[in-house]
Amino acid sequence: QVLLVESGGGVVQPGRSLRLSCAASGFTFSSYAIHWVRQAPGKGLEWVAFISYDGDKIYYADSVKGRFTISRDTSKSTLYLQMNRLRTEDTAVYYCARVLIPALPWFDYWGQGTLVTVSS
Amino acid sequence: EIVMTQSPATLSVSPGDRATLSCRASQSVSNNLAWYQQKPGQAPRVLIYGASTRATGIPARFSGSGSGTEFTLTISSLQSEDFAVYYCQQYNTWPPLTFGGGTKVEIK
Numbered sequence: 001q002v003l004l005v006e007s008g009g010g011v012v013q014p015g016r017s018l019r020l021s022c023a024a025s026g027f028t029f030s031s032y033a034i035h036w037v038r039q040a041p042g043k044g045l046e047w048v049a050f051i052s053y054d055g056d057k058i059y060y061a062d063s064v065k066g067r068f069t070i071s072r073d074t075s076k077s078t079l080y081l082q083m084n085r086l087r088t089e090d091t092a093v094y095y096c097a098r099v100l101i102p103a104l105p106w107f108d109y110w111g112q113g114t115l116v117t118v119s120s
Numbered sequence: 121e122i123v124m125t126q127s128p129a130t131l132s133v134s135p136g137d138r139a140t141l142s143c144r145a146s147q148s149v150s151n152n153l154a155w156y157q158q159k160p161g162q163a164p165r166v167l168i169y170g171a172s173t174r175a176t177g178i179p180a181r182f183s184g185s186g187s188g189t190e191f192t193l194t195i196s197s198l199q200s201e202d203f204a205v206y207y208c209q210q211y212n213t214w215p216p217l218t219f220g221g222g223t224k225v226e227i228k
Binding site: 035044045046047050059060061062095104105106107108110111112113 | 169215217
C-alpha cells in the first residue's frame with residue numbers, strides 16, 4: 001500500500017537549520033509530484049512547497065521562499081525539505097502529501113507528519 | 121492568492137442528524153476544490169475532489185456540491201466517527217495552494 005513516512009523533526013533554535021525526510025513506498029515514486037504541507041499547533045493547514053515528479057518544477061510559499069529547499073532522490077524514493085534560518089513561526093507538524101494529477105493537486109495520500117519546534 | 125473562507129467555525133450536531141458545511145472562495149476556482157477530514161493526532165484524509173467526486177472508500181453519506189465560489193459539504197447522517205475538523209482546499213490557481221480555516225464538527 002502507499003506509504004509516506006516523514007522524519008527529521010525536533011526542537012531547534014531560531015536561526016538554525018533542519019532537514020526533513022519523507023520516505024515513500026508502495027508506488028512508483030519517480031512518477032508522482034509531492035508537496036509539503038504544514039500545520040501549526042491548533043491551527044489550520046498551510047501549503048509549503050511542491051516538486052514535480054522529475055524535480056524540474058519547484059514552487060514555494062512566500063513564507064518560506066529563500067529559506068527552505070525541496071528536493072527528491074529517486075534512487076532512495078525520498079523527498080526532502082531543507083529548512084534554514086528557522087523562525088518561531090515555522091513551528092508546525094510537517095506533512096508530505098502525494099498528488100495524482102500534478103496540474104490538479106489535491107492530495108490523495110499523506111504521511112503521518114513530523115513535528116518541528118523552533119524555540120530558544 | 122485565493123482566500124478560502126469556511127463557515128461556521130464550529131458546528132454542533134447530534135448523531136444521525138445532517139451537517140452542512142460551507143466554503144467560499146475569494147474568486148472563482150471552477151470545480152477545483154477538495155474536502156478533507158482530520159481527526160485529532162491524524163493526518164488529513166481526502167473526502168471529495170472535483171467539488172463533488174467522492175474519493176475511494178468514502179461513504180455515500182458524504183457529498184459535495186458547488187462551483188465557482190460557493191461550495192458545500194454535506195454529511196447526510198452523522199456517525200460517531202464523523203466528528204472531526206473539515207477543510208476545503210482550492211487547486212485551481214496556484215501556487216499557492218490554499219486551504220480554508222476549517223470547520224469543527226462536534227457532538228451536540
